Amino acid sequence: MIKTRFAPSPTGYLHIGGVRTALYSWLFARRHGGQFVLRIEDTDRERSTEESVNAILEGMAWLGLDYDEGPFYQTHRFARYQEVIQQLLDSGHAYYCYATKEELDQLRAKQEARGEKPRYDRRYRDFTGTPPQGVDPVVRFKNPLDGEVVIDDLVKGRVVIRNEELDDLIIARSDGTPTYNLTVVVDDWDMGITHVIRGDDHLNNTPRQINILKALGAPLPKYAHIPMVLGPDGKRLSKRHGAVSVLQYKEQGYLPEALLNYLVRLGWSHGDQEIFTVDEMIEYFSLDAVNNAPSTFNEEKCLWVNQQHIQRSSGAHLARHLAPFMAERNCDLEQGPDLAEVAALLRERSRTLVEMADQAIYFYQDFDAYDEAAAKKHLRPVALEPLKLLRDRLAELGEWTAEAIHGVIQSVAQTLEVGMGKVGMPLRVALTGQGQSPSIDQVAALLGKDKSLARLDRAIEYVTQRAQAQG
Structure with missing residues (x-):
């Protein structure tokens, strides 16, 4: 059975780019009758917050991206990670590294002076002497020294990385806490993830993760690395481009299915069709049709898609989403007509639910003055x-x-x-x-x-x- 996952870090809001990744993973699972897992990667204890976790859960719920398992929290799984780290140490696939920060800084300076790419020189890879006093070691993965890693990426195509280009990455910090590349491997293995669909900024992690999975004798998932979402200036979408948190779009009066429709088309297409219901997205979605080039977020196009969905929605559906906006405007819906009928009347004139709510006030409140x-x-x-x-x-x-x-x-x-x-x-x-x-x-x-x-x-x-x- 196909099993995908969405694994955000709760260090901020649920980002539009992250939502598109979640959507692609969700659609792929739903299209193939599989399962979709939500995992919260909260090992960055300094930056992870409960508020961000809640924003992720609220955003997923509003969008209707339901998950079959989870949410799982990495901070609840530390004992399992320690077990796997010990397994890698015992099997000779990992080792303790006693290099201090000062040593590594000196090494980097010498390499840069020689015009070399800075990297750890594996000085403790085969160390059998007496460990230096007063140093809390990290644990490094013993990456293969030769051969290559072949990734038959479902979006990028065939990607080949030579093992000699990869260093021995840290899998446990000096305080014993596991690092990202270790936790994600263990989680995907334990949770039976068959397809890892994620942003292509993770592509450089993939050969490292594959090597760890092989060392553990674990099955390899299939990978699909989807291109970035860019802002109008061609740079990675961020706060400087305006609203990028999914809950901001909720506040601005977007329908969840309209936002999903716009995001699915950022890098995927089905003929010339622009407007899709969620059921159509599930029916038509395939990774084969995902574009390999980055997509640019266009606020006006997103607004147009929202307008199209409003115009095509039933009054009852619109009323469910409109009601909170009417409450914000102190409108007592008992003191006026059925909101579904009002929404049906106003849908041709509204680009957002905010515009619709502003137009609907006079049905429920007497106005103080004429325009x-x-x-x-x-x-x-x-x-x-x-x-x-x-x-x-x-x-x-x-x-x-x-x-x-x-x-x-x-x-x-x-x-x-x-x-x-x-x-x-x-x-x-x-x-x-x-x-x-x-x-x-x-x-x-x-x-x-x-x-x-x-x-x-x-x-x-x-x-x-x-x-x-x-x-």
Whole structure:
């Protein structure tokens, strides 16, 4: 069975680039009926925080990237790592290195002076003498001195690294704590990971990890190293490029499936299709179609994808995601129409849920003032007659539907022999406080009869006072 994993370090927010890695791993597992594991690589105790762990878990939950196992924490597995380190020592695949920092600094300086690439010279690799006093040794892996490591990468293709290019890396620090390359090998082995899908910044670690796995007699997973996500300036995506934390996109009103859709297309394609449901992503995803070149994050394109998803979503789905934004705006959803109906009405006009929430406020709250430009243009004394006639005829309506309201607007325009805009626009400002809204008959239908008539009364009073002020 195929088994993939996502293994973030909790040293900050859940990064957009990390989410794409998680998504590819999740899609590959789901596509093949496999399992997806979440592992928290928290061995960097100085930088790892509980807040970052929570941000990872919250981000994964919001995105719907459910995991079959985990979260596993590396800090809970130290006894297992010590066991494996001892196994490597006992089998002759690792050794204690007593080189001090001063010794290594001198070695590096001499190598650099000779124009050589700085690297450990294996001085304790075959040491059998008496260990120097007062030195807490590190443990180094005894990397093979000849031969080569061949990686048949599922994205990069065949990668060959000569063992002589690799040094004897540290697998346990002087305080006994394991290093990244050791812990990741043990975890992938113990957890039965069959496919390691990760960023190509890890490619240089892969030959080292393969050699450790071979020394342990462990099966080798297949590797897929996916290219970086870059900012518009061509540099690795980071905070300087704006919002890169997944939870920032949640706060900015993105739908989770829209963000996933945008990220899956950063380096993967299926024909010319741009918009995908999550089910379509699972059905079509393959590592064969992952591009080997870096992708550039484009905020405007991401926003466009979000807009497309909003327009294609049901009112009920939008309402579930919209409700928290309405709560932030102190809107009591019991004091207005069904939020699903409001969302369905506003979806063609909204790029984000934040924009939708801002447009929806007047359905649940009375506004304090009219938009100045809209009132100046449409709530003039000349609007008084259309507003009064509208108010009277709407009050007589037995069936409060958009169609019936539209009929009233039409009949008032015919009676007064004016264009529909001379009736509809004053009504729009009266009901919404703004100069723009969806079709005003639909807005009025959702607002309800009582609220619509009350707002018309207020507008009539406003126009009357304005006419009196003008004398």
